[in-house]
Amino acid sequence: MKKCSLFFCLLIVVGFVKPDPDPLQDYCIADTKTPQTFFCNGAPCIDPAQAKASHFATSALSKPGNTRGNPFGFNVTLANIRNLPGLNTLGLTMARVDIAPDGLIPPHAHPRASEVTTLIKGSLLVGFVDTSNRLYTQQLRPGDTFVFPKGLVHYLYNLDSKSAALTVSGLNSQNPGAQIASLASFTSKPSIPDVILTKAYQINGQDVTKIRQNLGG
Ligand SMILES: *[C@@H]1O[C@H](CO)[C@@H](O)[C@H](O)[C@H]1NC(C)=O
Numbered sequence: 001m002k003k004c005s006l007f008f009c010l011l012i013v014v015g016f017v018k019p020d021p022d023p024l025q026d027y028c029i030a031d032t033k034t035p036q037t038f039f040c041n042g043a044p045c046i047d048p049a050q051a052k053a054s055h056f057a058t059s060a061l062s063k064p065g066n067t068r069g070n071p072f073g074f075n076v077t078l079a080n081i082r083n084l085p086g087l088n089t090l091g092l093t094m095a096r097v098d099i100a101p102d103g104l105i106p107p108h109a110h111p112r113a114s115e116v117t118t119l120i121k122g123s124l125l126v127g128f129v130d131t132s133n134r135l136y137t138q139q140l141r142p143g144d145t146f147v148f149p150k151g152l153v154h155y156l157y158n159l160d161s162k163s164a165a166l167t168v169s170g171l172n173s174q175n176p177g178a179q180i181a182s183l184a185s186f187t188s189k190p191s192i193p194d195v196i197l198t199k200a201y202q203i204n205g206q207d208v209t210k211i212r213q214n215l216g217g
Pocket of ligand 1: 064065066067068069070075076
């Protein structure tokens with residue numbers, strides 16, 4: 001690859017990991033009621049004169065998410081601009097993460113946010129892989145905190161086979177995004193061609209079909 005095209009590739013990659021833009025006012029309470037007729041970066045604000053304390057509060061994270069419907073055994077409940085409209089433009093998201101006994105949040109990445117998580121209950125094995133392919137992993141006990149740097153692949157596994165784990169995460173984007181590596185590879189719509197997956201994972205076509213079925217793709 002030529003030097004200059006490599007430079008442009010790097011620019012594109014770096015462009016994806018920019019933080020949310022700084023707000024231009026104290027707050028911009030998301031207007032989630034009015035049907036959206038114009039589309040902007042984030043959500044439009046309500047008239048600031050209509051701001052109330054309740055726009056800055058939510059009980060969304062007070063109840064555990066149901067982990068039964070999820071094949072990996074986790075449920076992420078978000079405090080975001082839909083239930084906490086005062087968050088709009090502040091570059092923040094809060095997440096309550098419930099993980100069933102022996103449940104896993106499979107390797108995934110947040111393209112727009114770093115994540116810091118504090119374990120409230122249970123026993124978690126967490127880890128992330130950096131861009132030199134080195135793994136950083138820790139076992140967390142209640143009260144312990146771990147940080148996943150922006151854009152890097154990471155996982156959270158509940159080591160306890162009897163009780164659920166609860167961890168609370170802050171992310172520095174109001175729209176962090178999440179991409180689970182296995183689902184992105186094997187359940188995208190339309191599918192990634194088999195030849196790409198057989199070569200990428202060094203497996204055969206039957207393996208691809210099997211993994212797709214296992215993952216519901
Ligand atoms: C997460 O939990 C909530 C609250 O129990 C539930 O409504 C939702 O369907 C669950 N999500 C998944 C993916 O199971």
